Amino acid sequence: MKVNIQLIDELKGKGIVALENFRKGSLIFEEDPIVACQFSWNAACKYEACNHCLKPLETAEENVRRLTGNTNLVLPYPECSTISKSGIVQCVSCGTKYCSQQCQVESLNQYHKVLCFNTLERNNGHPLEQLEETWKQVHYPPETSSIFLIVRLLARVIQAPNKEEFISQILNFCHRSKNEEKNLAHKLLGEKYAGEINLLRELLGNAIPNENIQEFLSPEGFQSLLALLGTNGQGVGTSPFSAWRENVHKKNLSSEELQKVDDFIDKIYEDMYSHTGDFLNSEGVALYVLQSCANHSCMPNAEIRFLHNNSRLSLVALEDIEPNEEICISYLDECALERSRHSRRKLLQENYLFACECPKCISQIDDPDITSDEEMSECDSE
Template sequence: MDPQGVSIKWVSDAKERGVLADRDFAEGNVIFEEQPMVCDQYLYNKDFFPTCEYCLACLESPADMVKRLAGLPEPPHLWGAEAVPVLKNVPCEHICGELYCSTSCRDKAWAQYHSLLCLGPHPRDDHPLLEIRQEWKSFHFPPESATIGLLVKMLAMIAVTRDEALFDHFKADYRNETLHIVAKFMDEQFSDRLTKFLRLFRDLFAPHGLHVSQELFDKLLTIVSLNGQGIGTSSFEAYERILRNLSAAAEEKAGSPEALAVTEALDQVDALREAIEEHSDDFTHAEGTGLYRAHAMINHACVPNAEIQFVRNNATLRVVATRDIAKGAEVTISYMHFDGCESDGEEDEDEEESDHEHDHHGHDHHHDHDEHLVDVDRRREMLREYYLFECTCDQCLADSGAGKAALATAPGSRTVAGSSSSSSSAAGSSSSAARR
């Protein structure tokens, strides 16, 4: 899709492409929305959350979701929950067990990839697709941060279209040194597992006329690793969002029956959220990963001017301004959540990886990225590790004491978010060249 209000343009030789504002955006404005080119639910998460296989829409009602996640004997009465659309459970016509929110999603999935991947009612135990899923689940445990299913769908789409360049929009350097990113999602048997996956992919797609070469395999792995955006959906969170919007609208009617009802409902939501967190631990949202054409072009800044939200209870991605953005300025997001990370110590490794995963999930929560930022050296180390670039955003330059000198000498000087930009100026951003 071509988002309105922004353009994808060349920013600089160092940063390559970026997303620039074609008009002014005020804080809180929706900059653009985008559907994924392809998305897939995490495999363990799929065991717990019924979602639309195509768009990841949560198929449970808010009350049914709360009952299950909080371990309640009965679904609670949720005031105003009827405002959350009730989605259908449309099964695959070939009885493979996949569900969809509509016949439209079912038909799109079949046309794009599912016709090659449908297992039918009685798949054989040694089916390559089942082996791929079992192998992935044997070492990639919750909390999940990636899914092999996305790569499966991408290869199926290539087989359907006969176009190995289908995902070349997501430019990626897939030389051997970049593949260490993929190892973050595997284990000490990284090399052996890649070899096994390649064999299984070849077994899966050979009957459909696609030879999965080492080059194609490496390229798609790197595209997913560098460009995949985590997705989180929840009908209960959609219900909470409706209540909070009603609460804001009811502020002028303080003391009215509606205002009191909304307040009581929000108190109930807070209590239920605590119960869910205590009972469900890793599984509080339906989660997966998707590839978004425009989103993949947004560069990083440690103090960005935009953030990712999922507010439609499906994989529709929304980019929202977190501060004023002037026409011509670059739109930036933070690839990781640095606030609250410690700068050293072995115990912090899991927390740092969790921050990386949570940022990719992009749930509908606002983050003040400029408060409590981890040390600049640690930020740069984490970005090098996960995204293969040295961050030179305005915040990193300022924190390293090199801000003025770097801005004076760097080609295409960067500007603060919301200010007028010069030629190829950026809103305090930097990017991974490998990602472009």
């Protein structure tokens, strides 16, 4: 390992510290999740992705044809498409698709034995489907989490060879539902969702009944799982068309050819937005052990990327990082980072239960505590 997890201070707790120099643009580490799943509404919009690693299961050309509604569209440079469909396999019982036999085996060994149900059960309203439909009626797009991350996490507990050890790993994540010192409660547990929490807990218990997970199905245990989901769930985005676009730009094209392909790509995006709206990527959420230890800064020195077009996370340096320097990421998206200090801290309090004291927030401490409606609406529209 080129990094270390250690105590930063009493306010931050633990964080990730560099053990060597990292130059701007260099890879700090890569990590696979302990669980990952596609967003419920995303899957409902016919995005086919590997059930385990979230890799897209359609080619770049199939992707843009579906998203634009143009079944005759042909992408140039077909060699730049990264998706091969030759390795796709299915579960013989439930039809779940995987990008490879390796993903199918890993899924089966980790959680799928518990969660596999056949077509007849699906048509008769399996409790897992009832759970997902209930979640979808509460959490409309754009989604930021999925109840199925909790489902798979508990299925892993049931299938784990050493259940106590895996439960201990879960409890190492930040899973507090409240910050008593700051009088904060996570937004997933707020008034907006209060009426649905007990129903979700009941449906979850019906979907995967097992004595080994009872501590998580109590009211307090389920609230801690929702808080874990909200504070640690990392969004994952994949796209066969985006991967094709990046590979095309790596080709040694003339300026004329490059301009032509850029115009072509711009037109495709216009058509996709017109036909599909915001559902342009195959999106989901995952839980990572190491990444979850990275603290937030509104001036991050590293960022998360998905360079392999699946759920494998890559942490890349945004600037030069020295040994013993803390490595920080942003919990907010690029647009939110440009908001006022008051707006940034409000978002962080709602989603992560802390008041940010990063260098940027400290330098803006005298700024007025005003949330601009124009600022919020501009970001939400992008």
